[in-house]
Amino acid sequence: MATAVPGLGSLGRQAVERRPAAPPLVWVPALLVAGAALLPIAYLIVRAAGADEGIWLLLLSPRTFRLFINTVLLGAAVAATAILIAVPAAWLTVRTDLPGASAWRVLTVMPLVVPSYVGAFVLITVLGPTGILQAALERLWGVTRLLDIYGFFGAWFTLSLFTYPYVLLSVRAGLRGIDPAIEEASRALGQSGWTTFRRVTLPLLRPSIGAGALLVLLYVFSDFGAVSMMQFDSFTTAIYLQYQASFNRSYAAALSLVLVALTVLVVVLEGRQSRVRYHRIGSATARLPRRVHLGQWTRPALLFLAAIATVGVVMPVGVVTYWLVVGLRHGDSILVSLRPAINSITASVLSALLTVAAAMPVAVLSVRFRGRLSTAITRVSYAGYALPGIVVALSLVFFAARYVVPLYQTLALLVFGYMILFLPQALGPLRSALLQVSPAQEESARTLGRTAREVALTITVPLARSGVVAGAALVFLTTMKELPATLLLSPIGFDTLATRVWSAATEGFFSRAAVPALLLLLASSLSVGLLLSQERNRWRDE
Amino acid sequence: MSDAIRIRRLAKTYGGLLVLGGFDLTVRRGEILVLLGPSGCGKTTVLRLIAGLEVPDAGTIEVDGQAVSGPGVMVPPERRRVGMVFQEYALFPHLTVAQNIAYGLTRGTEDPSRVTELLEVVGLRGLEDRMAYELSGGQQQRVALARAMAREPLVVLLDEPFSNLDADLRQQLREEMREILQRTHTTAVFVTHDQEEALQIGDQVAVLNRGSVEQIGTPEEIYQQPRTRFIATFLGRADFLSATVTRDGLLTEIGRIAQRVPLAEGTAVDVLVRADDVALASGDGGTVISRLFKGMQNVYRVKLRSGRVVQSLQDHTVRYAIGSSVRVIVDPGHPLVCFPNGEAILAEMVPDPEPAR
Numbered sequence: 001m002a003t004a005v006p007g008l009g010s011l012g013r014q015a016v017e018r019r020p021a022a023p024p025l026v027w028v029p030a031l032l033v034a035g036a037a038l039l040p041i042a043y044l045i046v047r048a049a050g051a052d053e054g055i056w057l058l059l060l061s062p063r064t065f066r067l068f069i070n071t072v073l074l075g076a077a078v079a080a081t082a083i084l085i086a087v088p089a090a091w092l093t094v095r096t097d098l099p100g101a102s103a104w105r106v107l108t109v110m111p112l113v114v115p116s117y118v119g120a121f122v123l124i125t126v127l128g129p130t131g132i133l134q135a136a137l138e139r140l141w142g143v144t145r146l147l148d149i150y151g152f153f154g155a156w157f158t159l160s161l162f163t164y165p166y167v168l169l170s171v172r173a174g175l176r177g178i179d180p181a182i183e184e185a186s187r188a189l190g191q192s193g194w195t196t197f198r199r200v201t202l203p204l205l206r207p208s209i210g211a212g213a214l215l216v217l218l219y220v221f222s223d224f225g226a227v228s229m230m231q232f233d234s235f236t237t238a239i240y241l242q243y244q245a246s247f248n249r250s251y252a253a254a255l256s257l258v259l260v261a262l263t264v265l266v267v268v269l270e271g272r273q274s275r276v277r278y279h280r281i282g283s284a285t286a287r288l289p290r291r292v293h294l295g296q297w298t299r300p301a302l303l304f305l306a307a308i309a310t311v312g313v314v315m316p317v318g319v320v321t322y323w324l325v326v327g328l329r330h331g332d333s334i335l336v337s338l339r340p341a342i343n344s345i346t347a348s349v350l351s352a353l354l355t356v357a358a359a360m361p362v363a364v365l366s367v368r369f370r371g372r373l374s375t376a377i378t379r380v381s382y383a384g385y386a387l388p389g390i391v392v393a394l395s396l397v398f399f400a401a402r403y404v405v406p407l408y409q410t411l412a413l414l415v416f417g418y419m420i421l422f423l424p425q426a427l428g429p430l431r432s433a434l435l436q437v438s439p440a441q442e443e444s445a446r447t448l449g450r451t452a453r454e455v456a457l458t459i460t461v462p463l464a465r466s467g468v469v470a471g472a473a474l475v476f477l478t479t480m481k482e483l484p485a486t487l488l489l490s491p492i493g494f495d496t497l498a499t500r501v502w503s504a505a506t507e508g509f510f511s512r513a514a515v516p517a518l519l520l521l522l523a524s525s526l527s528v529g530l531l532l533s534q535e536r537n538r539w540r541d542e
Numbered sequence: 543m544s545d546a547i548r549i550r551r552l553a554k555t556y557g558g559l560l561v562l563g564g565f566d567l568t569v570r571r572g573e574i575l576v577l578l579g580p581s582g583c584g585k586t587t588v589l590r591l592i593a594g595l596e597v598p599d600a601g602t603i604e605v606d607g608q609a610v611s612g613p614g615v616m617v618p619p620e621r622r623r624v625g626m627v628f629q630e631y632a633l634f635p636h637l638t639v640a641q642n643i644a645y646g647l648t649r650g651t652e653d654p655s656r657v658t659e660l661l662e663v664v665g666l667r668g669l670e671d672r673m674a675y676e677l678s679g680g681q682q683q684r685v686a687l688a689r690a691m692a693r694e695p696l697v698v699l700l701d702e703p704f705s706n707l708d709a710d711l712r713q714q715l716r717e718e719m720r721e722i723l724q725r726t727h728t729t730a731v732f733v734t735h736d737q738e739e740a741l742q743i744g745d746q747v748a749v750l751n752r753g754s755v756e757q758i759g760t761p762e763e764i765y766q767q768p769r770t771r772f773i774a775t776f777l778g779r780a781d782f783l784s785a786t787v788t789r790d791g792l793l794t795e796i797g798r799i800a801q802r803v804p805l806a807e808g809t810a811v812d813v814l815v816r817a818d819d820v821a822l823a824s825g826d827g828g829t830v831i832s833r834l835f836k837g838m839q840n841v842y843r844v845k846l847r848s849g850r851v852v853q854s855l856q857d858h859t860v861r862y863a864i865g866s867s868v869r870v871i872v873d874p875g876h877p878l879v880c881f882p883n884g885e886a887i888l889a890e891m892v893p894d895p896e897p898a899r
Binding site: 451462 | 593594595618619620621622623624625626628630632633634635636645646689690692693
C-alpha cells in the first residue's frame with residue numbers, strides 16, 4: 001500500500017512494566033527465611049558427602065533397595081485405590097440425581113479430617129488381633145484369629161481410606177470445569193452415555209486425577225504415623241529406627257536424601273501436571289450440566305457411598321468415643337490429657353506466630369517486587385512442601401547436636417522445625433490477601449492526601465488482615481496434628497496430643513489415646529473446614 | 543491567572559527504555575484535556591508523574607503555578623491536591639461508599655454534608671452504606687469520581703476510566719461525567735486510547751505518539767486538520783488519494799478537486815478523504831465492492847481504477863448493488879489535508895479559504 005502509515009508500529013508495543021526495587025527491610029528478612037528453609041536439606045547433603053565410603057555400600061545394599069520398593073509400591077497401591085474410590089464418588093455426588101447429594105458431598109470429604117496415625121489407631125483397635133471385630137466374632141462364632149492387618153495391608157488400607165479425598169476434591173473441581181456442551185455434543189454424535197464418559201469425560205478429567213493422585217503420593221511418601229503403627233518397613237520408619245538406635249547417623253542422612261529425592265520428584269511432576277489444562281474452546285457461557293438419572297443404580301450407588309462414609313467417618317468417631325467410654329469406666333481421668341493438650345496448644349501458637357512472621361517478608365517480596373531474587377526466595381521458601389517432617393527433624397537434631405548444643409531438645413528448635421515445614425501453608429493465604437490489595441488502591445489513598453504510613457495503616461493492613469489470620473489459623477491447626485517432627489524434636493517429657501496418641505496406641509493402651517485423638521479430630525475438622533473455605537474463595541476470585 | 547498544569551521538557555525512562563522525552567503540555571483552568579494515544583505511548587505515565595506517583599528523570603511540572611516536580615523538588619502525592627480516578631477504580635473494599643468518599647477529607651473536621659453533596663453530584667444518593675463490591679461497574683466508577691473530587695482538588699486525573707464498562711454504559715457515563723466536570727468547573731486530564739471518546743469528552747485533545755505530543759487542539763481541529771498521517775489514521779478510518787497540485791486545484795484519478803494548496807505546481811501529494819467527504823453518483827470510475835450497514839447509514843467501499851479503495855457514507859435509503867459502477871465525487875465542504883508524497887511524517891497544509899463547488 002502506498003499510504004503506509006509511519007508511527008503505527010508503536011501500537012503493538014507493550015506497556016512498560018514499572019518495577020521498583022525491594023527495600024532492604026523486605027529482602028533481608030526474606031533472604032534469612034529462605035536460608036532457614038534450605039538449612040535442613042543443605043545440612044543433610046553436607047553430612048552425607050562427608051561420610052566415609054561405607055555409606056555408599058549401605059546405600060546400595062539390598063536393604064535400601066527393599067525400602068525403596070516398599071515405599072514406591074505402597075504409594076502406587078494407595079494412589080490407585082484412591083482413584084478407584086474418588087472418581088465414582090465425585091461423579092455420583094456432582095453429576096447425578098443421587099438422593100441427598102449435597103450431604104454426600106460433605107460426607108465423602110470428611111475422612112480427610114482423620115490424621116493417618118489416628119486412622120491407624122482406629123483400624124488396629126477394630127481389625128487387629130484381639131480387636132473389637134475379633135472379640136465380637138469370637139462371642140458369636142468362636143473366631144480367634146483374623147487376617148493379619150499389620151504390614152503392607154494395614155498401611156495400604158489406612159492411607160487409601162484417609163487420603164482418597166485429595167483425588168475427590170480435585171476431580172470434582174475438574175468435573176465442574178468441563179463445559180457440558182462437550183458431552184452433549186458427543187451424545188448428539190450418537191455416542192451412548194457410557195461411551196461418552198469413557199471417551200470424553202474421563203480423558204478431560206485426566207489432569208485432575210493426576211494432580212490429586214500426586215498429592216496422595218506425596219502424603220504417602222512423607223507419612224510416618226500410619227506406616228510406623230502398622231509396622232511397615234518404609235523410608236520414614238527406617239529413618240526413625242536409624243535415628244533411635246543411633247548406630248549410623250550418616251546412613252539415616254543418606255536415606256533421608258533418597259526420600260527427599262522421591263518427594264521432590266513428585267512435587268516437580270505435580271507442578272508440571274497442574275499446568276496441563278484443557279482450555280475451553282469458544283466463549284459461550286457454560287450452563288449447569290443436566291443431572292444423570294440413576295434409576296435402578298440409585299441403590300448400589302448409595303450403598304457404595306454409605307460404605308465409604310461408614311468406614312471413613314462413622315467408624316473413627318465411633319471407635320474413639322468407644323475407647324473414651326471404656327477408659328472412663330475403668331477410672332481413667334480426662335485430666336491426664338490436660339498436660340499434652342496445653343503443650344500442643346503452646347507449641348502450635350508459637351509455631352503459628354513464628355511462621356506467619358517469617359512468611360510476611362517473603363509474601364511481600366513475592367507479590368510486590370517480582371524479579372529473579374524474589375522468585376528464587378519464594379521457591380526456596382516452599383521447600384517445606386516437599387520435605388517429609390521426619391527428614392527436617394532429623395537434620396535439625398544433627399545440626400543442633402553438633403553446632404548449637406544449647407538449642408538441642410528445646411521448644412525453640414521444635415518451633416523452628418515447624419516453621420520450615422509449614423511456611424508454605426502461611427504463604428498461601430498471605431500472598432492471596434496481598435494480591436487483593438492492588439497498588440492502585442494505595443496510590444489512590446496517597447492522592448487523597450494520606451502519607452505512606454497512614455496508607456499502610458488504613459488500607460494495606462486492614463485488607464491483608466484476613467490473610468494473616470487465615471495463615472496463622474492454618475499453621476496452628478496443622479501443627480496440632482504434626483507427629484514425626486514432634487517426636488524427634490520435643491524436649492524430653494514434652495508430650496503433645498499427637499505423640500500421646502502415637503505412644504498410647506503403639507504400646508497398646510488404647511483407652512489413653514481416646515481423649516487426645518478426639519481433640520485432634522476436632523482440631524483437624526477445623527483446619528479442613530478452613531482449607532475448603534479458602535479453596536472456595538479462590539474459585540470465587542477466579 | 544496561572545495555568546492549572548504546566549509541564550516542561552519532561553522525561554522518563556523505565557529500565558533504559560525512553561517512555562517520555564521532551565514532553566511539554568499546558569492545561570488551562572476549568573478545561574477538560576484528553577491525552578489520546580495508542581497503548582504504550584506514555585499517556586498513563588504522564589498522569590502518574592502529575593500525581594506524584596512517579597519521579598521524573600528530567601523536566602518540571604507545575605500545578606497551579608507551584609512547582610511540584612523538578613530539579614530538587616518532589617512534592618509527595620498527598621500534598622499535591624491532585625485527585626485521581628484509576629482505571630480499575632481502586633475503591634477500598636473494606637469501606638462503605640460514604641467512607642470511601644470521606645477517606646480523603648481531613649479527619650475530625652469532616653463534614654457529613656460534603657459526602658451527601660458529592661453523592662448528589664454523581665447521582666448516588668441513598669447508597670451511602672453499601673460496600674464497594676455491592677455496586678455495579680458504573681456505580682463504582684461514579685464513587686471513584688466523587689472520592690477524587692471530595693478534597694476539591696486543583697486537578698482531577700482520569701486514567702481510562704470507562705475501559706471496564708460495556709458500550710452502552712460507557713456512552714452514558716461519558717456524557718454524565720463531562721456534564722459533572724463542567725458543572726463543577728473542574729480541571730481534568732483524561733487519558734484514553736479510544737478516539738471517539740476523546741472527541742466527545744475533550745475541550746482540548748492532545749495526541750501522543752512515542753513519548754511526546756504530536757498535536758494538540760480542539761477535537762474538530764484534530765479530526766479535520768491532522769498534522770501527521772499517524773494522527774489522520776488514528777482518528778478514524780482514513781483513505782488517501784494520490785493527487786498532483788495544479789493552479790486551480792488537485793488533480794486526482796477521479797477528476798479535479800477544487801481546492802488550492804500553497805505548493806509548487808506539479809507537486810505530488812496524498813489527499814486525506816474520509817467517508818463523509820466522498821459522494822457517489824451514477825457513472826463510472828469506481829466499482830462498489832462492499833456495503834456495511836450501520837442502521838442509519840450505509841458505508842460503501844469503492845474500488846477505483848488504480849486499485850485504491852475509498853469509503854463513502856450514504857443515507858440508509860440509498861442503495862447500490864455490489865459490483866455496480868459508480869462515479870466518485872469528493873465533496874467535503876471543508877478544506878482537505880494534503881501530505882506531500884515521500885514525506886514520512888509531517889506535511890503542512892494551508893487550506894483553501896473558500897473551497898470551490
